[in-house]
Amino acid sequence: QVQLVESGGGLVQAGGSLRLSCAASGLTFSNYAMGWFRQAPGKEREFLARISRTGAVTRYGNFVMGRFTISRDGAKNTVYLEMNSLKPEDTAVYYCAAGRPTSDNPGSTDKYDYWGQGTQVTVSS
Numbered sequence: 001q002v003q004l005v006e007s008g009g010g011l012v013q014a015g016g017s018l019r020l021s022c023a024a025s026g027l028t029f030s031n032y033a034m035g036w037f038r039q040a041p042g043k044e045r046e047f048l049a050r051i052s053r054t055g056a057v058t059r060y061g062n063f064v065m066g067r068f069t070i071s072r073d074g075a076k077n078t079v080y081l082e083m084n085s086l087k088p089e090d091t092a093v094y095y096c097a098a099g100r101p102t103s104d105n106p107g108s109t110d111k112y113d114y115w116g117q118g119t120q121v122t123v124s125s
């Protein structure tokens with residue numbers, strides 16, 4: 001049974017930082033690209049970042065603008081999202097996903113096979 005479990009969300013002030021983690025189990029971690037998405041109430045799910053199976057290639061959503069960094073640790077079967085300079089508009093539920101999205105279309109949700117349950121990030125002004 002595949003599980004993706006996010007952690008690290010919470011309440012932070014504007015300008016602050018958070019590091020999200022996503023621990024994967026029940027799959028061969030190195031066989032999957034990993035992605036981060038978020039969804040705010042009443043909005044569509046947004047692509048944030050994708051990292052290749054080896055970690056060599058990363059892609060980011062256009063609005064990330066250098067504030068977020070995705071990384072992975074194969075020894076721990078974990079993918080991370082480091083978020084800096086957080087803004088109130090970053091408030092959302094953040095999800096990790098595992099799949100086989102291509103590097104030229106990293107945000108295609110139908111290319112992701114497995115999803116976590118999400119972790120809430122709230123940024124206060």
